């Protein structure tokens with residue numbers, strides 16, 4: 001295995017992260033999944049290994065800096081130097097007006113969506129610099145809520161706007177070291193995160209009326225963009241944000 005083709009994917013056990021995992025594996029990468037869902041991660045590891053893929057599952061809550069640090073320390077000890085990091089782990093917090101917003105839910109959204117993304121970027125970059133990698137790429141999964149907002153979703157919008165800002169900063173800081181960083185902004189995607197939402201015909205009708213493509217996307221359509229941005233095909237693309245939203249942000 002070429003040591004340069006190792007991707008770490010947070011949230012790789014479900015939805016967009018899972019599609020990205022499958023894509024990177026098919027493209028010949030070794031994949032390390034970081035996910036807090038132990039059962040799903042273990043099962044995936046077993047299933048994909050039985051198909052001949054090289055996949056390692058690391059059970060970890062990305063909102064714990066200590067846990068994220070331990071994961072990257074174990075990679076270093078095992079002489080694994082990832083050249084790609086995809087941050088897909090995230091939550092969609094409950095909807096509420098700001099003056100009624102549960103403070104602990106606010107913290108949870110920021111701790112997972114923003115701080116968790118920061119922790120894994122930090123440890124990935126630290127290892128990459130320590131091992132003097134020649135090139136690398138980070139793709140952070142933000143959201144359309146990374147550049148716009150909608151009512152009752154302040155914690156989500158704040159966390160995803162911050163992820164876009166974090167990504168731009170990394171793009172600037174690490175360009176001289178040939179490590180690129182970009183964010184993607186999915187619109188409405190058919191993943192377990194939206195299982196409940198998709199049951200609500202009224203909300204779906206409203207959402208579809210605002211999406212020029214008039215449908216929601218598959219997670220593979222997001223993984224296509226993630227893979228492109230991580231690949232050498234995107235060698236001059238860094239510090240940017242790319243929506244994958246069926247035209248939503250254009251309206």
Ligand SMILES: NC(=O)c1ccc[n+]([C@@H]2O[C@H](COP(=O)([O-])OP(=O)(O)OC[C@H]3O[C@@H](n4cnc5c(N)ncnc54)[C@H](O)[C@@H]3O)[C@@H](O)[C@H]2O)c1
Pocket residue numbers: 010011012013014015016017034035036037060061062063087088089090091092112116141142143144185186187188189190191192193194
């Ligand atoms: N589905 C959408 O419509 C949509 C739209 C825009 C952005 N996004 C973003 O895409 C990303 C992936 O979402 P998805 O739809 O695939 O959701 P999902 O719920 O299917 O997958 C999220 C994964 O992240 C993991 N995870 C959650 N919290 C974690 C933590 N603290 N530590 C480690 N792992 C954790 C979960 O176990 C799960 O495997 C999220 O960041 C989400 O905000 C999703």
